[in-house]
Amino acid sequence: MQDLKLRANDNRGLSQLEAGFDLLGWHEITQGSILHSFDGDATNIVNLKAEERTYSGYNSYTATVASWRVDKPVFNIDVCIDCQNCWVWCPDSSIISRDKQMLGIDYDHCKGCGVCVEVCPTNPKSLLMFAEQRELGEALSQWPEKKKKEEKN
Amino acid sequence: MAITSIKNLKEFSTNNDRFEGAHTLCPGCAHSMIVRELMNCTDDNLVISANTGCLEVSTAVYPFTSWDTSWIHIGFENAATAVTGAEAMHKVRKRKGTLPDNDAPVKFVAFGGDGSTYDIGFQWLSGAMERGHDFTYICLDNENYANTGGQRSSATPIGATTSTAQAGSHSYGKKEKKKDIVAIMAAHGAPYVAQLAPNKWKSMAKGFQKALEIEGPCFINTVSPCTTEWRFDPKDTILLTDLATESLMFPIYEILDGHELNILYRPKNVLPVEDYLGAQGRYKHLFKPENKHVIEQIQGDIDKNWEMLQRREEARI
Known part of the structure; x- marks a missing residue:
């Protein structure tokens, strides 16, 4: 499998092809493949926040929906x-x-x-x-007021 | 053993997610809520396998993976087999001292949808439970083969319309009752079997932790409302789970060592099952006058099942 040296966030907002992924065809893929979620050591991942991690280009964190x-x-x-x-x-x-x-x-x-x-x-x-x-500021300016509890008749 | 605190939700939210976004599950899918909760309730290394199903096809869309842990997908039916093989290998390598870190705690988890748990992977799951490996199997029960277009599975409840059991002038949908997988798994003598729901996040997290902690094969059935096939608005996923647990369509309980049953959630006001059925498009036809008897039958079954669970809990055997 080719080496995808994409830094985290680099390909955000781009489709896979725009981001430079040279995808293998069905006949080129060998049976079974490994996608490494991280670059380098991943043993301590549970203690790292998202911004401290070294996501590899294979991790869907680097993609967007x-x-x-x-x-x-x-x-x-x-x-x-x-x-x-x-x-x-x-x-x-x-x-x-x-x-x-x-x-x-x-x-x-x-x-x-x-x-x-x-x-x-x-x-x-x-x-x-x-x-x-909608713009963020515009949305925030239209925020509804606190609703009062309906008085019981 | 390192297990993260779940005193309250604020405490729980300090965990770092190991299940990443930008997977391709439908908006509002409960699968990812359940998976995230499992991965957040422990600090241990996880080895996860997944049966073919929505979860597998959506979280490993080449060239992306959403899993920050070891994860394997093989066949439709083999999640239990694959993860028990890994567990056996881990045990041997631990004994021989050939692991990179011999003391690091590792938990083995298998995920399956209801199709691969109730039907296609049933034999393999049963075998793995019988062999007594130390693993946890979690069934994400959305009551149909949602990945392939909503065909009926043996988890589909009576009266639901599916693409292969359609409601129409000659049929009210599926005519057979849902299989009681929790009782079947408890009958294997598994040390921990439970049915949990994502809206009760605390009992679910505690159940997951118990299952991971207990040595031996554990099985958990979780209700996972499917916005596409149950036909409701994606924003109502948690509402649907609420209705399912409040109407006792999905009672939340655990069975220890195959016999000791504990009910984990008792609704204060039990809702009539019409509330749950009426919130979904797949039961719409049941509200026609000629199909009223099906609703009565569903309500009767629920009442009987709840009575049975309560009596079993009282009996303590």
Whole structure:
């Protein structure tokens, strides 16, 4: 197999062909293949945060599925209580949490499913879905007010 | 043995993900929630194998892999066999002292969908359980062959429409009941067998940790709502899991050593099964007047099953 010396993040936003992958044809692939997730030693990976790791070009962390999205979740840090519900239920490992704090969304890996918005317990929600082309500032300026409990008659 | 803390969700969230994004599972798929949770609940090295299925085809799309641990895919039915082979090899090399790091704890995990667990890989799984290897098998139960277009499997519940058991003027969908895989695996005398759901993240993480810690073959069945084949909005994955556990369609319980049953979650208000069925497109036809008896039958089966589980828990045998 050819050597793919692509640094992490280098090919973000590009398709595989644009990124310079010279893919093997079906008749050239030998039976069984190994994809190394990391460059160099990978024994201590569990103790390293994503930004400290040396991802190889084979790791899907270096790829993107941003084009799948129709709506994007927008995160409002002022309302967030760091409950981490979105982190535990995000199917795409796209919620960036460090030191028990929710920092934001990894828009390279988010597919816009909206699970994080559904499980957000705050009032108003600290994550809301907006159309993909909306600017972040514009979305934040349209954040709804706190909903009052409906009075019982 | 190093196991990360799961006192609360904040504590849990300090773990570094070993399952990367940009896999090609559908948006809102519960498979990756379950896999992420398993890999986050331990610090140990993991050797993982996966049966053919949604999880395998989506996480290893050449030239990318989403796994930060050792991971192997071979045949449709062989995840249990492959991982038990690796476990046997590890045991021998540990005894001979030929491993790079002889003391590093390693856990062996196999993932399979319901098709490869209930049907195609059943014989291989049964063999691996009987041989008593130290591994954990996790079934991601989405109740059909979702990878190939939603054919019926023996995990599909009665009344669901699938591409090979279609509902129409002559049929109300699948006519056969779902196989009770948890009871079958418990009958193998496995030390730990459980049924868990991703919405109850804590009981799921604890169950995973127990299964990894216990020496011997462990089996866990997890409910994994399939947005494509169950036909619901991707954002409702957790809602569907909630409805499944609250209506007792998927009771959460564990069986220790083949006989000691513990119920891990008791809903305060048990929902009628109509709430769960009505949230999915695959059961839409059951709400026609001529199919009402199927809903009654499903509710009856659920009630009987819950009664049985409660009595078994009381009996402590």
